[in-house]
Amino acid sequence: MPMSAQPPILSIENLAIGLTSGGVPTPIVSGADMTIGAGEAVGVVGESGSGKSLTALAIGGMLPAPLSVLSGRIVLDGTEITRLPEAAFHRVRGVKVGYVFQDPLNALNPTRTTGKHLIDVLRRHNHMSASEAYDKAVAALSSVGITQPDDRMRAYPHQLSGGMRQRVLIAMALVCNPRLLIADEPTTALDVTVQARIVDLFRGIRARGISIMFISHNLDLVLEFCDAVVVMYGGRIMEKGSAVEIGATPRHPYTRALMDCIPRLASRSRQLRVIPGQPPTVLGKLAGCPFAERCERALDVCRQRQPDMTVESPTHAFACWNPAPSPAVPS
Amino acid sequence: MLVGVVAALALLAPILPIRDPLALDLGHRLAAPGAHHLLGTDQAGRDVLSRIIWGSRESLQIALSAVLLGCLFGVTLGLIAGYKNGSILEMVITRCFDVLFSIPLLVLAIALLGILGARPVEILGFTLTDKIKLVGLIGLSFTPALGRIAYASALVEAKADYVRAKKAQGAGWIELVFVEIFPNAVPSVIVQATLFVGVAIIVEASLSFVGLGVQPPTPSWGTMLADARNYIFSGEWWVAVFPGLAICATVVGFNLLGDALRDLLDPRGGAKSTFV
Amino acid sequence: MIGFLAKRLAFAVTVVIAVSFLIFAMARLVPTSPAYLVLGADAGHAEVAAFEAKYGLDRPLLAQYGTWIHGVVTRFDFGVSFVSGRPISTEVAETLPVTLELILVSMVLCLAISIPLGVISAFQSGGFVDHALRVVSVLGVSTPGFWLGLVLILLLSVKAGWLPPGDLPRLSDGVGPHLLALILPCFCLAIYYTAIISRMTRSSVMEVLHQDYVRTAVAMGLSKTKIRMIYILRNGLIPIISVAAMSCGYMFGWAIVIEQVFNIPGICRALLAAIFARDYNLMQAAVLVITLAFVLLNFLADIGYRLLNPRVSW
Numbered sequence: 010m011p012m013s014a015q016p017p018i019l020s021i022e023n024l025a026i027g028l029t030s031g032g033v034p035t036p037i038v039s040g041a042d043m044t045i046g047a048g049e050a051v052g053v054v055g056e057s058g059s060g061k062s063l064t065a066l067a068i069g070g071m072l073p074a075p076l077s078v079l080s081g082r083i084v085l086d087g088t089e090i091t092r093l094p095e096a097a098f099h100r101v102r103g104v105k106v107g108y109v110f111q112d113p114l115n116a117l118n119p120t121r122t123t124g125k126h127l128i129d130v131l132r133r134h135n136h137m138s139a140s141e142a143y144d145k146a147v148a149a150l151s152s153v154g155i156t157q158p159d160d161r162m163r164a165y166p167h168q169l170s171g172g173m174r175q176r177v178l179i180a181m182a183l184v185c186n187p188r189l190l191i192a193d194e195p196t197t198a199l200d201v202t203v204q205a206r207i208v209d210l211f212r213g214i215r216a217r218g219i220s221i222m223f224i225s226h227n228l229d230l231v232l233e234f235c236d237a238v239v240v241m242y243g244g245r246i247m248e249k250g251s252a253v254e255i256g257a258t259p260r261h262p263y264t265r266a267l268m269d270c271i272p273r274l275a276s277r278s279r280q281l282r283v284i285p286g287q288p289p290t291v292l293g294k295l296a297g298c299p300f301a302e303r304c305e306r307a308l309d310v311c312r313q314r315q316p317d318m319t320v321e322s323p324t325h326a327f328a329c330w331n332p333a334p335s336p337a338v339p340s
Numbered sequence: 341m342l343v344g345v346v347a348a349l350a351l352l353a354p355i356l357p358i359r360d361p362l363a364l365d366l367g368h369r370l371a372a373p374g375a376h377h378l379l380g381t382d383q384a385g386r387d388v389l390s391r392i393i394w395g396s397r398e399s400l401q402i403a404l405s406a407v408l409l410g411c412l413f414g415v416t417l418g419l420i421a422g423y424k425n426g427s428i429l430e431m432v433i434t435r436c437f438d439v440l441f442s443i444p445l446l447v448l449a450i451a452l453l454g455i456l457g458a459r460p461v462e463i464l465g466f467t468l469t470d471k472i473k474l475v476g477l478i479g480l481s482f483t484p485a486l487g488r489i490a491y492a493s494a495l496v497e498a499k500a501d502y503v504r505a506k507k508a509q510g511a512g513w514i515e516l517v518f519v520e521i522f523p524n525a526v527p528s529v530i531v532q533a534t535l536f537v538g539v540a541i542i543v544e545a546s547l548s549f550v551g552l553g554v555q556p557p558t559p560s561w562g563t564m565l566a567d568a569r570n571y572i573f574s575g576e577w578w579v580a581v582f583p584g585l586a587i588c589a590t591v592v593g594f595n596l597l598g599d600a601l602r603d604l605l606d607p608r609g610g611a612k613s614t615f616v
Numbered sequence: 617m618i619g620f621l622a623k624r625l626a627f628a629v630t631v632v633i634a635v636s637f638l639i640f641a642m643a644r645l646v647p648t649s650p651a652y653l654v655l656g657a658d659a660g661h662a663e664v665a666a667f668e669a670k671y672g673l674d675r676p677l678l679a680q681y682g683t684w685i686h687g688v689v690t691r692f693d694f695g696v697s698f699v700s701g702r703p704i705s706t707e708v709a710e711t712l713p714v715t716l717e718l719i720l721v722s723m724v725l726c727l728a729i730s731i732p733l734g735v736i737s738a739f740q741s742g743g744f745v746d747h748a749l750r751v752v753s754v755l756g757v758s759t760p761g762f763w764l765g766l767v768l769i770l771l772l773s774v775k776a777g778w779l780p781p782g783d784l785p786r787l788s789d790g791v792g793p794h795l796l797a798l799i800l801p802c803f804c805l806a807i808y809y810t811a812i813i814s815r816m817t818r819s820s821v822m823e824v825l826h827q828d829y830v831r832t833a834v835a836m837g838l839s840k841t842k843i844r845m846i847y848i849l850r851n852g853l854i855p856i857i858s859v860a861a862m863s864c865g866y867m868f869g870w871a872i873v874i875e876q877v878f879n880i881p882g883i884c885r886a887l888l889a890a891i892f893a894r895d896y897n898l899m900q901a902a903v904l905v906i907t908l909a910f911v912l913l914n915f916l917a918d919i920g921y922r923l924l925n926p927r928v929s930w
Contacts, residue, residue, distance in 0.1 A: 130838065446869025592755065
């Protein structure tokens with residue numbers, strides 16, 4: 010992780026998200042810590058239900074009821090935004106942080122043209138005339154690689170391809186120049202060839218100095234594209250570190266299991282591994298490590314006590330009682 | 341619950357300790373509700389309570405048969421059209437549904453009832469009584485809606501793997517449609533049919549009210565209200581109010597039953613508003 | 617778009633012709649000649665033959681239908697009433713506007729109540745309005761409009777004397793009494809569809825509420841009002857157009873009963889009277905006109921739906 014002298018764009022400290030019923034808080038995500046520096050791309054990896062999307066939604070104050078932030082701090086660009094009132098979040102979302110979601114098919118209003126989508130966002134956050142907003146919107150479209158932006162301004166979402174819709178959504182997220190872009194599985198619903206081009210687009214965005222939180226279940230993609238990686242499971246952070254460190258020496262068994270799930274041309278002979286068992290259900294929390302039930306290296310202590318973060322290097326830490334040996338030897 | 345009570349009353353009408361709904365008692369015409377006649381008497385001295393209970397038999401009988409008839413036609417046609425996806429048969433059936441949807445069926449039914457007349461008509465050796473005519477026309481008007489529901493689920497199921505597997509094993513289309521596909525259409529059809537029973541009761545009452553449905557002196561809720569119409573100005577309110585309340589209660593019952601069945605058989609939604 | 621309109625129009629015309637022919641044929645296939653109804657059951661053969669010749673009833677069915685529909689289309693001539701002897705076009709011209717007014721006012725009333733109600737209960741689902749709507753809508757779809765009419769006449773006209781119990785004074789005789797007389801019948805006609813449409817609005821809006829594009833709009837920091845008005849209502853209310861048009865059409869059926877209860881001189885009451893008098897000329901004219909109105913409404917709704925919904929191709 011390149012250490013920047015500047016303060017981070019986003020820092021999340023000991024965040025817990027969950028629901029409170031009858032005064033008893035039940036966390037679904039807990040102990041989430043991460044920072045994203047200026048111009049840095051951080052990948053958050055995990056299976057569905059690992060809490061990665063909830064963490065992302067919490068930043069913009071968009072947790073669906075009855076979920077809420079139970080404890081911890083979220084600091085965005087030097088301002089604490091953990092418990093802002095809903096009205097104040099209107100000045101955070103779209104302005105300081107832009108969101109891009111998974112399924113571009115339904116993410117755009119079917120009865121509104123591309124242009125109106127962009128102009129809606131622009132005029133909401135800036136005092137500008139309609140023609141100014143129009144020009145800005147056209148510029149935004151061409152900046153995300155859409156050709157003939159003038160024509161596309163008049164197109165309805167159903168007239169665009171999936172990749173094109175995703176580009177429009179990215180343009181919307183960036184049109185007010187936020188410093189952080191949160192992309193929740195932005196390429197999952199797309200064809201492989203389109204995926205690659207959208208990832209290229211994200212590289213270009215990072216090169217413009219915009220920080221990116223890239224949420225994905227595809228560890229390979231994240232290792233390739235991001236500077237740093239956070240691996241989540243069952244609402245907790247399992248391991249985090251720079252992409253180089255995680256890629257070379259993953260210490261947490263879960264991270265290693267994720268890597269073994271990825272088919273590699275180089276290791277043709279090896280069978281593709283599956284992780285046995287199911288991800289934990291949200292409310293049936295155990296005292297120990299959430300991954301213990303499915304872990305090959307699990308010890309008795311794993312089921313009894315939650316492991317603390319072990320610091321491996323200034324940029325690499327993991328939460329495991331019985332980590333894989335370092336340097337990792339392929340089994 | 342309500343449906344159960346009404347059904348029980350209707351079934352038990354002959355053995356309940358109530359007065360003869362047809363017995364005239366000219367000495368007690370238009371008697372107000374009281375100990376002797378719980379809900380009063382009508383213009384011919386007949387007991388309103390007993391006429392309501394006997395009337396429920398007519399209403400339920402007609403409404404249930406009409407809905408069953410609609411289900412029979414609609415579901416059969418809908419399933420076949422859905423299964424024979426892409427065929428001429430599908431086009432013909434769905435076009436028929438379209439046509440039936442785009443005409444004022446109730447108006448047409450009323451006109452046809454009028455043409456056929458109130459008295460029994462003999463057509464092709466069949467005697468069409470007033471009730472059979474009612475059942476036929478109300479049932480017909482439910483056919484397209486029920487048919488479309490069955491059609492929609494058959495369209496989906498016909499493409500499902502298990503149906504294809506059966507087909508590969510050499511099952512005939514009749515078996516496929518009625519054994520494999522039909523059960524999947526049942527929940528949504530039952531929900532809609534239950535709701536339609538309520539509609540049928542109201543339609544029957546309306547038709548009887550204007551004189552095109554059940555013919556006097558048979559007690560039916562609609563005819564009772566038609567008679568009562570003349571007395572609302574002179575103050576005998578009970579003859580108008582109680583039969584209508586009976587209709588309301590019964591139809592509410594069927595609607596609640598339909599809603600409950602929907603929640604039970606067809607669970608969807610229920611989530612609370614998230615963002616806005 | 618032209619292709620769609622042409623196809624849709626052709627379908628509408630076919631439906632109207634089919635329905636009118638069905639009624640026309642049914643009326644003539646019934647064994648008893650209308651002559652006996654007009655002249656009396658003991659009319660002689662010569663008299664009946666003369667009557668049938670006068671009205672062309674002795675000609676083949678298709679020829680009769682051809683002449684009739686030709687007259688309707690080219691000269692707005694529906695023939696004359698067997699009973700009153702007056703031209704039916706006059707009857708239609710007198711009664712149709714009354715029914716149209718009744719139905720349009722009812723529909724406006726219905727939408728004015730049901731859409732806000734449905735929208736509010738969707739936005740505040742689980743709230744007071746939502747619960748109230750659940751109860752009221754079940755009662756609304758379960759109450760026969762004509763009985764409600766009787767009860768309201770009893771309460772508001774006979775007992776309280778606030779509203780007229782029936783009849784519809786002409787608009788030219790004063791706007792006040794005319795509107796006053798419309799209140800009860802329109803309410804009774806509207807209540808069923810108010811219940812239906814408010815529930816449909818609720819579920820339609822609820823569905824849109826959970827769409828991804830609403831989440832996108834929230835994530836872009838758009839204002840609540842904008843999201844509700846532009847993103848949710850626009851999409852949520854599109855399906856209501858077709859439902860409203862269908863309901864408008866069905867109201868013609870219920871209007872037969874309501875016009876009867878409130879003694880309103882509309883085309884639906886004329887139809888019922890014609891049915892009882894076996895005045896087939898008037899009856900088939902009324903059915904034709906009602907069908908025409910019904911089909912036209914659906915046609916307009918279809919166009920409106922397509923204009924508002926860019927996803928549907930023409």
